[in-house]
Amino acid sequence: MTVPDPILWGALAAIAAMAVATYLCRISGVVMMGFIPLTPHVRRGLAALPGSIVVATVLPLIERLGLAAALALLAAIGSMVLRRSELLALMVGMGVVSVARALGW
Protein backbone atom coordinates (compact mmCIF):
# COMPACT_ATOMS: atom_id res chain seq x y z
CA MET A 1 0.00 0.00 0.00
CA THR A 2 1.37 3.40 -0.96
CA VAL A 3 0.53 6.78 0.45
CA PRO A 4 -0.75 9.16 -2.26
CA ASP A 5 1.33 12.26 -2.90
CA PRO A 6 0.07 15.18 -0.81
CA ILE A 7 -0.71 17.41 -3.79
CA LEU A 8 -3.95 19.15 -2.83
CA TRP A 9 -3.22 19.62 0.84
CA GLY A 10 0.59 19.58 0.63
CA ALA A 11 0.97 23.11 2.01
CA LEU A 12 -1.19 22.29 5.03
CA ALA A 13 0.76 19.06 5.60
CA ALA A 14 4.01 21.03 5.44
CA ILE A 15 2.73 23.52 8.02
CA ALA A 16 1.52 20.68 10.24
CA ALA A 17 4.92 18.99 9.99
CA MET A 18 6.63 22.24 10.99
CA ALA A 19 4.24 22.65 13.91
CA VAL A 20 4.92 19.13 15.19
CA ALA A 21 8.69 19.54 14.83
CA THR A 22 8.62 22.85 16.70
CA TYR A 23 6.36 21.59 19.48
CA LEU A 24 8.66 18.59 20.00
CA CYS A 25 11.58 21.04 20.37
CA ARG A 26 9.53 23.02 22.90
CA ILE A 27 8.71 20.08 25.16
CA SER A 28 11.64 17.70 24.72
CA GLY A 29 14.14 19.62 26.87
CA VAL A 30 11.68 19.73 29.75
CA VAL A 31 10.69 16.08 29.28
CA MET A 32 14.30 14.83 29.04
CA MET A 33 15.42 16.70 32.14
CA GLY A 34 12.60 14.98 34.00
CA PHE A 35 14.46 11.69 33.55
CA ILE A 36 17.86 13.05 34.56
CA PRO A 37 18.44 13.15 38.32
CA LEU A 38 19.44 16.60 39.60
CA THR A 39 22.92 15.68 40.82
CA PRO A 40 25.24 18.56 41.84
CA HIS A 41 26.93 18.31 38.43
CA VAL A 42 23.61 18.57 36.60
CA ARG A 43 22.54 21.48 38.81
CA ARG A 44 25.74 23.37 38.03
CA GLY A 45 25.34 22.63 34.35
CA LEU A 46 21.75 23.90 34.39
CA ALA A 47 22.82 26.99 36.34
CA ALA A 48 25.39 27.80 33.65
CA LEU A 49 22.96 27.06 30.80
CA PRO A 50 20.87 30.29 30.50
CA GLY A 51 23.92 32.58 30.31
CA SER A 52 25.62 30.15 27.93
CA ILE A 53 22.57 30.16 25.63
CA VAL A 54 22.49 33.97 25.69
CA VAL A 55 26.21 34.36 24.89
CA ALA A 56 26.20 31.58 22.29
CA THR A 57 23.22 33.21 20.55
CA VAL A 58 24.45 36.79 20.60
CA LEU A 59 28.19 36.61 19.83
CA PRO A 60 27.94 34.99 16.37
CA LEU A 61 25.00 37.31 15.56
CA ILE A 62 27.16 40.34 16.34
CA GLU A 63 29.83 38.95 14.06
CA ARG A 64 27.27 38.51 11.28
CA LEU A 65 25.47 41.84 11.79
CA GLY A 66 28.58 44.03 11.95
CA LEU A 67 30.06 46.97 13.85
CA ALA A 68 26.83 48.97 14.22
CA ALA A 69 25.21 45.96 15.91
CA ALA A 70 28.18 45.47 18.22
CA LEU A 71 28.07 49.12 19.32
CA ALA A 72 24.30 48.91 19.86
CA LEU A 73 24.59 45.80 22.04
CA LEU A 74 27.41 47.29 24.11
CA ALA A 75 25.41 50.48 24.63
CA ALA A 76 22.33 48.45 25.63
CA ILE A 77 24.34 46.39 28.14
CA GLY A 78 25.86 49.59 29.56
CA SER A 79 22.40 51.09 29.96
CA MET A 80 21.23 47.89 31.68
CA VAL A 81 24.15 48.05 34.16
CA LEU A 82 23.30 51.66 35.07
CA ARG A 83 19.50 51.31 35.08
CA ARG A 84 17.84 47.91 35.24
CA SER A 85 15.28 48.75 32.58
CA GLU A 86 14.80 46.56 29.49
CA LEU A 87 12.78 49.29 27.79
CA LEU A 88 15.52 51.89 28.25
CA ALA A 89 18.22 49.44 27.16
CA LEU A 90 16.20 48.59 24.06
CA MET A 91 15.72 52.26 23.16
CA VAL A 92 19.41 53.03 23.73
CA GLY A 93 20.46 50.06 21.60
CA MET A 94 18.08 50.86 18.74
CA GLY A 95 19.03 54.54 18.88
CA VAL A 96 22.72 53.67 18.60
CA VAL A 97 22.20 51.25 15.71
CA SER A 98 20.02 53.74 13.80
CA VAL A 99 22.66 56.48 14.14
CA ALA A 100 25.53 54.10 13.31
CA ARG A 101 23.74 52.78 10.21
CA ALA A 102 22.78 56.30 9.11
CA LEU A 103 26.50 57.14 9.28
CA GLY A 104 27.13 54.16 7.06
CA TRP A 105 29.06 51.97 9.55
Added chain:
Amino acid sequence: MSSLQELPPRTLRPVLTWNGVFLGARKALVLIPGLVVFAVAFGAAASAKGLSLLEAVLMSAVVYAGVSQLVAIELWRPEWSWGAIAGLAIVTATVNARMVLQGASLQPWLAPYPRLVNALHLFFFTDANWLIGTRYHADGGRDLGVLVGAGFIIWINWVLATVPGYLLGSLVADPRRYGIDLVMPIFFATMIVPLWRGRRAAVPWIVAGIVALATAKLVEGYAFIITGALSGALVGAFRDDRA
Protein backbone atom coordinates in the same frame (compact mmCIF):
# COMPACT_ATOMS: atom_id res chain seq x y z
CA MET B 1 26.68 34.16 45.46
CA SER B 2 26.49 30.47 44.76
CA SER B 3 24.61 29.83 41.58
CA LEU B 4 23.37 26.54 43.05
CA GLN B 5 20.89 28.42 45.22
CA GLU B 6 19.18 29.74 42.11
CA LEU B 7 17.64 26.36 41.46
CA PRO B 8 14.75 25.57 43.78
CA PRO B 9 14.17 22.08 45.16
CA ARG B 10 11.65 20.08 43.15
CA THR B 11 9.28 19.88 46.11
CA LEU B 12 8.52 23.61 46.03
CA ARG B 13 4.78 24.29 45.84
CA PRO B 14 3.78 25.28 42.30
CA VAL B 15 2.34 28.80 41.86
CA LEU B 16 0.25 29.94 38.89
CA THR B 17 -1.85 33.09 39.28
CA TRP B 18 -3.64 35.66 37.09
CA ASN B 19 -1.42 38.32 38.67
CA GLY B 20 1.54 36.40 37.27
CA VAL B 21 -0.09 36.17 33.84
CA PHE B 22 -0.64 39.95 33.75
CA LEU B 23 2.87 40.62 35.05
CA GLY B 24 4.33 38.43 32.30
CA ALA B 25 2.20 40.14 29.65
CA ARG B 26 3.38 43.53 30.94
CA LYS B 27 7.03 42.43 30.88
CA ALA B 28 6.58 41.38 27.23
CA LEU B 29 5.12 44.74 26.13
CA VAL B 30 8.53 46.31 25.38
CA LEU B 31 9.08 43.61 22.77
CA ILE B 32 5.74 43.95 20.96
CA PRO B 33 6.72 46.73 18.47
CA GLY B 34 9.78 44.84 17.22
CA LEU B 35 7.83 41.60 17.16
CA VAL B 36 5.00 43.15 15.13
CA VAL B 37 7.47 44.37 12.52
CA PHE B 38 9.03 40.89 12.35
CA ALA B 39 5.59 39.30 11.88
CA VAL B 40 4.71 41.88 9.22
CA ALA B 41 7.95 41.02 7.40
CA PHE B 42 7.03 37.32 7.59
CA GLY B 43 3.52 38.01 6.23
CA ALA B 44 4.98 40.01 3.34
CA ALA B 45 7.50 37.26 2.50
CA ALA B 46 4.76 34.62 2.66
CA SER B 47 2.51 36.51 0.25
CA ALA B 48 5.42 37.13 -2.15
CA LYS B 49 6.13 33.38 -2.16
CA GLY B 50 2.52 32.49 -3.03
CA LEU B 51 1.12 31.18 0.26
CA SER B 52 -2.56 31.91 0.84
CA LEU B 53 -3.48 34.26 3.68
CA LEU B 54 -4.92 31.30 5.58
CA GLU B 55 -1.68 29.33 5.22
CA ALA B 56 0.45 32.29 6.39
CA VAL B 57 -1.73 32.96 9.45
CA LEU B 58 -2.01 29.25 10.21
CA MET B 59 1.77 28.91 10.12
CA SER B 60 2.19 31.85 12.51
CA ALA B 61 -0.45 30.37 14.81
CA VAL B 62 0.70 26.76 15.04
CA VAL B 63 4.45 26.98 14.33
CA TYR B 64 5.00 30.35 16.07
CA ALA B 65 8.77 30.48 15.66
CA GLY B 66 9.83 33.44 13.54
CA VAL B 67 13.23 32.45 12.18
CA SER B 68 12.11 28.95 11.23
CA GLN B 69 9.03 30.43 9.50
CA LEU B 70 11.21 32.72 7.39
CA VAL B 71 13.49 29.79 6.53
CA ALA B 72 10.42 27.75 5.54
CA ILE B 73 9.30 30.55 3.20
CA GLU B 74 12.72 30.38 1.54
CA LEU B 75 12.19 26.65 0.99
CA TRP B 76 8.49 26.95 0.05
CA ARG B 77 7.34 25.26 -3.13
CA PRO B 78 4.07 25.10 -5.10
CA GLU B 79 3.86 21.29 -4.87
CA TRP B 80 4.88 19.04 -2.01
CA SER B 81 6.19 15.48 -1.87
CA TRP B 82 6.47 13.55 1.39
CA GLY B 83 10.24 13.83 1.11
CA ALA B 84 10.06 17.63 0.83
CA ILE B 85 7.71 17.79 3.83
CA ALA B 86 10.05 15.61 5.91
CA GLY B 87 12.98 17.77 4.84
CA LEU B 88 11.14 20.92 5.91
CA ALA B 89 10.33 19.36 9.29
CA ILE B 90 14.01 18.51 9.82
CA VAL B 91 15.18 22.01 8.88
CA THR B 92 12.54 23.45 11.22
CA ALA B 93 13.69 21.23 14.08
CA THR B 94 17.31 22.24 13.43
CA VAL B 95 16.52 25.96 13.53
CA ASN B 96 14.41 25.53 16.68
CA ALA B 97 16.72 23.09 18.47
CA ARG B 98 17.75 25.89 20.85
CA MET B 99 14.30 25.49 22.44
CA VAL B 100 15.35 22.05 23.69
CA LEU B 101 18.12 23.65 25.78
CA GLN B 102 15.96 26.60 26.80
CA GLY B 103 13.30 24.17 28.03
CA ALA B 104 15.90 22.09 29.86
CA SER B 105 17.15 25.19 31.69
CA LEU B 106 13.62 25.91 32.96
CA GLN B 107 12.83 22.30 33.92
CA PRO B 108 13.58 22.68 37.66
CA TRP B 109 10.98 25.49 37.74
CA LEU B 110 8.39 23.57 35.70
CA ALA B 111 8.83 20.15 37.33
CA PRO B 112 6.30 20.58 40.19
CA TYR B 113 3.45 21.56 37.83
CA PRO B 114 0.99 19.01 36.39
CA ARG B 115 2.15 17.51 33.11
CA LEU B 116 -0.94 18.74 31.24
CA VAL B 117 -0.31 22.34 32.35
CA ASN B 118 3.28 22.16 31.10
CA ALA B 119 2.22 20.50 27.83
CA LEU B 120 -0.27 23.34 27.20
CA HIS B 121 1.81 26.39 28.08
CA LEU B 122 4.92 25.07 26.32
CA PHE B 123 3.01 25.53 23.05
CA PHE B 124 3.54 29.28 23.66
CA PHE B 125 7.21 28.82 24.59
CA THR B 126 9.56 31.03 22.58
CA ASP B 127 12.79 33.07 22.85
CA ALA B 128 11.11 36.14 24.30
CA ASN B 129 9.18 34.48 27.12
CA TRP B 130 12.14 32.21 27.85
CA LEU B 131 14.23 35.35 28.43
CA ILE B 132 11.51 37.01 30.50
CA GLY B 133 10.91 33.83 32.51
CA THR B 134 14.62 33.19 33.07
CA ARG B 135 15.20 36.73 34.29
CA TYR B 136 12.15 36.57 36.57
CA HIS B 137 13.22 33.18 37.97
CA ALA B 138 16.84 34.34 38.46
CA ASP B 139 15.48 37.26 40.50
CA GLY B 140 13.64 34.79 42.74
CA GLY B 141 10.19 34.77 41.08
CA ARG B 142 8.32 31.46 40.99
CA ASP B 143 4.87 32.25 39.51
CA LEU B 144 4.51 30.27 36.27
CA GLY B 145 1.90 32.81 35.14
CA VAL B 146 4.73 35.14 34.13
CA LEU B 147 5.97 32.65 31.54
CA VAL B 148 2.42 31.90 30.37
CA GLY B 149 1.29 35.54 30.15
CA ALA B 150 4.39 36.66 28.26
CA GLY B 151 4.13 33.74 25.85
CA PHE B 152 0.43 34.29 25.20
CA ILE B 153 0.55 38.04 24.51
CA ILE B 154 3.47 37.53 22.14
CA TRP B 155 1.61 34.74 20.34
CA ILE B 156 -1.54 36.88 19.85
CA ASN B 157 0.47 39.79 18.43
CA TRP B 158 2.55 37.49 16.25
CA VAL B 159 -0.53 35.89 14.69
CA LEU B 160 -2.49 39.15 14.23
CA ALA B 161 0.45 41.11 12.76
CA THR B 162 0.94 38.44 10.10
CA VAL B 163 -2.30 39.64 8.42
CA PRO B 164 -1.37 43.28 7.62
CA GLY B 165 2.08 42.07 6.54
CA TYR B 166 0.47 39.68 4.09
CA LEU B 167 -2.01 42.26 2.77
CA LEU B 168 0.38 45.23 2.54
CA GLY B 169 3.32 43.18 1.32
CA SER B 170 5.83 45.31 -0.50
CA LEU B 171 4.58 48.54 1.11
CA VAL B 172 6.42 47.53 4.27
CA ALA B 173 9.58 49.57 4.76
CA ASP B 174 12.95 47.93 5.30
CA PRO B 175 12.98 47.04 9.01
CA ARG B 176 16.77 47.24 9.06
CA ARG B 177 16.72 51.03 8.82
CA TYR B 178 15.10 51.41 12.23
CA GLY B 179 17.20 48.74 13.90
CA ILE B 180 14.15 46.48 14.29
CA ASP B 181 16.23 43.46 13.27
CA LEU B 182 18.29 44.04 16.42
CA VAL B 183 15.40 43.93 18.92
CA MET B 184 15.89 40.28 19.88
CA PRO B 185 19.73 40.39 19.84
CA ILE B 186 19.62 43.47 22.12
CA PHE B 187 17.11 41.80 24.42
CA PHE B 188 19.29 38.68 24.57
CA ALA B 189 22.45 40.72 25.26
CA THR B 190 20.92 42.78 28.08
CA MET B 191 19.98 39.51 29.84
CA ILE B 192 23.66 39.10 30.70
CA VAL B 193 23.29 41.83 33.33
CA PRO B 194 20.57 40.26 35.52
CA LEU B 195 22.13 36.80 35.04
CA TRP B 196 25.57 38.02 36.18
CA ARG B 197 26.81 36.14 39.26
CA GLY B 198 30.44 37.24 39.31
CA ARG B 199 33.46 36.48 37.18
CA ARG B 200 33.85 32.85 38.21
CA ALA B 201 30.31 32.03 37.14
CA ALA B 202 30.98 33.71 33.79
CA VAL B 203 33.76 31.29 32.77
CA PRO B 204 31.27 28.83 31.18
CA TRP B 205 29.74 31.74 29.22
CA ILE B 206 33.13 32.64 27.77
CA VAL B 207 33.63 29.04 26.66
CA ALA B 208 30.10 29.08 25.21
CA GLY B 209 30.92 32.24 23.26
CA ILE B 210 34.20 30.92 21.87
CA VAL B 211 32.70 27.58 20.82
CA ALA B 212 29.70 29.36 19.26
CA LEU B 213 31.93 31.71 17.26
CA ALA B 214 34.05 28.81 16.03
CA THR B 215 30.97 26.78 15.09
CA ALA B 216 29.46 29.74 13.23
CA LYS B 217 32.65 29.96 11.17
CA LEU B 218 32.62 26.26 10.32
CA VAL B 219 28.94 25.30 10.01
CA GLU B 220 26.08 27.12 8.29
CA GLY B 221 22.76 27.63 10.04
CA TYR B 222 22.10 27.90 13.74
CA ALA B 223 24.08 24.98 15.15
CA PHE B 224 26.31 27.49 16.95
CA ILE B 225 23.66 28.09 19.62
CA ILE B 226 23.56 24.39 20.47
CA THR B 227 27.31 23.66 20.48
CA GLY B 228 28.10 26.88 22.35
CA ALA B 229 25.39 26.51 24.99
CA LEU B 230 26.14 22.81 25.58
CA SER B 231 29.87 23.53 25.96
CA GLY B 232 29.08 26.25 28.49
CA ALA B 233 26.79 23.95 30.46
CA LEU B 234 29.42 21.16 30.45
CA VAL B 235 32.13 23.51 31.71
CA GLY B 236 29.71 24.73 34.38
CA ALA B 237 28.86 21.16 35.38
CA PHE B 238 32.41 19.86 35.71
CA ARG B 239 34.25 22.84 37.13
CA ASP B 240 35.22 22.44 40.75
CA ASP B 241 33.30 25.18 42.57
CA ARG B 242 35.30 24.78 45.81
CA ALA B 243 38.56 25.95 44.22
